Amino acid sequence: MVKKIVIREFDASKDCMGVEDVERRCEVGPSGKLCLFTDLLGDPICRVRNSPAFLMLVAATADHDDILGMIRGCIKTVTCGKKLSRTPKTTIHHAAADHPTKYVPVYTKLAYILGLRVSPAHRRMGIGLKLVEKMEEWFRENGAEYSYIATEKDNVASVNLFTEKCGYSKFRTPAILVNPVFAHPLPLSQRVTILPLSRSDAEILYRSRFSTTEFFPRDIDSILNNHLTLGTFLAIPRGVYTHDTWPGSDRFLLNPPHSWAVLSVWNCNDVFRLQVRGVSLVKRTLARTTRVLDRAFPWLRLPSVPELFKPFGLHFLYGLGGEGPEAGRMVKTLCGYAHNLAKEKGCGVVATEVSARERVRAAIPHWKMLSCEEDLWCIRRLTEDFSDGSVGDWTKSPPGLSIFVDPREF
Template identity: 40%
Template sequence: MVGLIKACVRVVSRGGGKKQKPSSSTKEEPSPPAYVKVACLLGLRVSPSHRRLGIATALVERAEEWCRERGAAHATMATTTSNAASLALFTGRFGYTPFRRPELLGRPVHAHRLPIPSAHRVFQLPPPLAAAAYARLSPPQATEFLPADMPALLAHKLTLGTFVAVESGPPEPDQSAPPSFAVLSVWDSTRSMRLRVRGARALLRASLAALRALDRGAPWMRVPSVPDIFRPFGAYLLYGLRMSGPAGPALLRSLCHHAHNVARNNPACAVVAADVAPDDPAAAAVPRWRRFSCDEDVWCIKNLNNADDEDGWPAPAVRNCPVRRSPRVLT
């Protein structure tokens, strides 16, 4: 084997249906919510000894053909700004267009529990109720890349749960919903993806190992030791992040702390991370460590049909996009 690429096709919303063309007797009105089949290409690899032989081009061409055969109207791929070869291949040779720049916000999992204010109450929603909540919070008319199989995703064995945080105390008599809330779901990628940090200096490795030893010997000091990230480790991915109300950011931080505390029970999990849009208000509320975060991701999209896309999709970035089916969750 000298080359590899992976592909899958999903049905997702596109943030609204096609609009009817106005006539002399009718006004332009939006049609019912439109779902579209979107392919995701990922994991393109070519052996170093067989590069510059057209293998990558042949793999992408065959993957796109496979996706077209299964009805995909668009294809997406994800890479990083530093991967010039990948960007040149997809945007130059194959005509993909950059359309999203999500940020991966991560933090390590410590041995100690993170605090959750006593004024915040966290509880878990069963999958059917979680699906109903997301359907109300993120209607397909206003949400891009909302998977049509969202209920199945929330009930999947790798979704560890959907959690809601609200402020403690009785609700006001005239309130049908809390004035502030936050919600997110946790995906366990430790069984499908392994990461590893390479190239660290020996002094850094030794320093982090010493902190772990100190933390084990004197846990009362609550040293924020970092797990051994120089060996293969897994991560928990947060998706469906939503918040509302004046206390929403604080409640979302409490949910992130809760997800961290859940991750402590899994020795294979060393990082908790979330993909968010840079202009998403939730981005400011998600705890992160700079060394465990990345703002180099680039998502590109291509219309696989020969006809022009009358809707003009890809559209400008939409804030109300809480369920981003990134390659990290698609695999």
């Protein structure tokens, strides 16, 4: 006899243990590859808590209130396209009047679904579909125009649920690039200067150069001011500016050097931990050997495998981009700097997610065995009513060169 199932809002006072139990039994990872287990550090809703609007739903039995599944969702306003500017942008940053932008962003209210889980013993009962439909009701009630999800392209069950039953279409295929944190710090290019930016300078730079990038969050200031953002760092050729001569982003943008790059670091270590499972004893022993050799002979700078078979933390690199012929070298140096910061904080890996067409992608250090070369984003149009008709249906738009990945949803 099929139990009656109810979909309701997550109640932290009674649902935490049930949710954690389902999470433990739903190990996630591409089939045939290393399996990642996610530990949400006792806060099942932590991965959406920093978003402007968020909700978590659970599927529970009507009689004993046993948790069988859950889903998380959030809503934000992002860039979905761009249009020609008829007047100079004088309200976004101080330098705009002297450096007019040809295009301005077109925003839309976007919803994101993540953390859909159904207990293995209760799959193929329509629970996942009910959770998605209930979450989409909340999206519409709160004015979202689109909904999207990210999943592994070879997760057949997830892809079929969203594309065949929920009306989503395949939209973008970014790459998740993961690099291990070694026992030794990485050397940085002596030809590059790295400057930490203030939050106000970081916001000016991002809004000036990245606001028309697809998925750019309009509340970028909230992300930069969040306690999980450890800093924003700018790479420029050595000799252009120092910490003492930095003029601020306003003046920098008036006359930037021939090449530069930027990124921000988000501390996922305080949100969740990961653990690699499904690895043979032989491979574990080999990984341990590389760490021993790296610590014993640090000057050799061996590519050691960190301890990933116990819970480990990560730093996520977001807002990564740059301009100029040497932007790739600048990005590589910034990634090395971020690696060394992650080493100081005790993280196991650093990760980022970039568009399949991102120009500086080749310069981002990563290990293929830890990375996902082709993640899959699927999208659905929730409403026919658009505030700006200049973009049309976003779901039918071709991909751009870059995307802006919100660290709150990684």
